[in-house]
Amino acid sequence: MQTVKVDLGERSYDIVIDAGILSGIGERMKEFRFSPKTAIVSNPTVFKLYGDAVMNSIRNAGFECFSVIIPDGEIYKNYNQTYQILTEFLKNKLDRNSCVIALGGGVIGDITGFAASIYMRGIHFIQVPTTLLSQVDSSVGGKTGVNHESGKNMIGTFYQPKLVWIDIDTLKTLPKRELLCGIAEIIKYGVIWDEELFESLEKNRDAILTLDADRLTHIIKRSCGIKAEVVSKDERESGLRAILNYGHTVGHAVETGTGYSKFLHGEAVAIGMHIEARLSEITGLMDTKQVSEIKALIDSYGLPSELPEGLNADNLIPHMMLDKKTEAGEMKFILPEKIGTVSIRKGINIEDITKALSKGR
Numbered sequence: 001m002q003t004v005k006v007d008l009g010e011r012s013y014d015i016v017i018d019a020g021i022l023s024g025i026g027e028r029m030k031e032f033r034f035s036p037k038t039a040i041v042s043n044p045t046v047f048k049l050y051g052d053a054v055m056n057s058i059r060n061a062g063f064e065c066f067s068v069i070i071p072d073g074e075i076y077k078n079y080n081q082t083y084q085i086l087t088e089f090l091k092n093k094l095d096r097n098s099c100v101i102a103l104g105g106g107v108i109g110d111i112t113g114f115a116a117s118i119y120m121r122g123i124h125f126i127q128v129p130t131t132l133l134s135q136v137d138s139s140v141g142g143k144t145g146v147n148h149e150s151g152k153n154m155i156g157t158f159y160q161p162k163l164v165w166i167d168i169d170t171l172k173t174l175p176k177r178e179l180l181c182g183i184a185e186i187i188k189y190g191v192i193w194d195e196e197l198f199e200s201l202e203k204n205r206d207a208i209l210t211l212d213a214d215r216l217t218h219i220i221k222r223s224c225g226i227k228a229e230v231v232s233k234d235e236r237e238s239g240l241r242a243i244l245n246y247g248h249t250v251g252h253a254v255e256t257g258t259g260y261s262k263f264l265h266g267e268a269v270a271i272g273m274h275i276e277a278r279l280s281e282i283t284g285l286m287d288t289k290q291v292s293e294i295k296a297l298i299d300s301y302g303l304p305s306e307l308p309e310g311l312n313a314d315n316l317i318p319h320m321m322l323d324k325k326t327e328a329g330e331m332k333f334i335l336p337e338k339i340g341t342v343s344i345r346k347g348i349n350i351e352d353i354t355k356a357l358s359k360g361r
């Protein structure tokens with residue numbers, strides 16, 4: 001069993017990673033002295049696969065446990081569903097010392113964390129992430145929230161879980177395309193922070209794609225470790241935490257520009273990482289060879305690295321100007337200097353951005 005600590009003073013917590021640990025969660029929960037009544041929030045897809053294991057474990061540990069199942073999909077990460085979840089919490093009389101468990105991917109984690117953060121001004125919650133993306137990214141760091149029709153993740157809180165419990169065996173049922181979205185985020189950690197992780201993704205690709213337990217545990221642990229370190233230094237994104245947005249300025253524009261229908265989030269981020277690396281090259285920050293290495297790694301996992309037909313500077317830049325990260329009309333980019341090091345840059349001229357979005361087309 002591997003443990004990564006997220007160091008946030010009295011809000012510190014452990015991320016526990018291993019194969020086959022789902023049914024151990026109840027035992028671990030005992031040490032927190034939560035109220036007996038607990039809830040699992042999940043969706044039908046995940047609950048059918050893993051609901052019994054988690055529910056039985058929690059009940060065997062002496063808790064009373066009920067489930068709240070919301071429909072599967074990003075469109076259900078909204079305020080109405082949050083209200084339904086809160087209604088179930090009230091109906092089942094969760095109290096201020098109760099704990100809720102988010103069992104699922106990032107959608108379930110984000111909405112459950114948000115509901116937990118506002119129910120009775122905040123109750124305990126545990127993340128049991130079941131997608132690779134949620135295991136290495138969304139379950140760690142305490143960003144919770146839901147979408148509004150005017151934008152993604154527009155309503156939310158910073159609210160840390162009590163524990164993140166990662167059973168890598170859950171990845172065996174995850175569709176390959178979803179798995180690759182998690183890989184895109186891990187490539188991101190390699191580029192922004194850790195050349196060794198980047199190389200490990202290159203060297204061990206086949207083992208990773210066939211879900212070799214040791215290799216997977218290594219890259220998940222390292223990714224969580226990087227996120228934990230960054231979040232511990234800058235919990236509320238007043239500076240350093242922004243580096244986690246590498247690939248996301250262009251990535252979000254690609255998602256918006258294609259109506260959220262063509263690419264999954266991780267795929268759009270993969271394209272974004274390549275284009276932002278190209279921007280780095282154009283502005284003289286990174287050499288061509290390293291940009292090619294980033295593109296080659298993205299391509300080798302079968303992730304997209306180029307803009308699709310129809311997307312270009314003309315239609316992407318307006319979306320980038322509306323991005324949450326744009327301040328006073330100035331776009332913010334996370335630009336790699338070399339693999340393992342990035343810097344946060346503003347004031348990049350529009351011609352260079354246009355060039356980065358155009359090269360190769």
Ligand SMILES: NC(=O)c1ccc[n+]([C@@H]2O[C@H](COP(=O)([O-])OP(=O)(O)OC[C@H]3O[C@@H](n4cnc5c(N)ncnc54)[C@H](O)[C@@H]3O)[C@@H](O)[C@H]2O)c1
Binds near residue numbers: 049137138142175
């Ligand atoms: N809070 C954060 O810091 C943060 C960071 C990144 C992303 N996010 C959010 O995360 C969400 C995306 O998360 P995601 O990529 O995990 O998507 P998701 O939660 O929609 O899950 C993807 C699909 O996989 C299914 N699934 C989940 N686990 C499974 C398993 N083990 N076996 C089979 N199917 C399984 C889900 O039911 C769903 O259909 C977005 O809403 C995004 O905004 C949040």
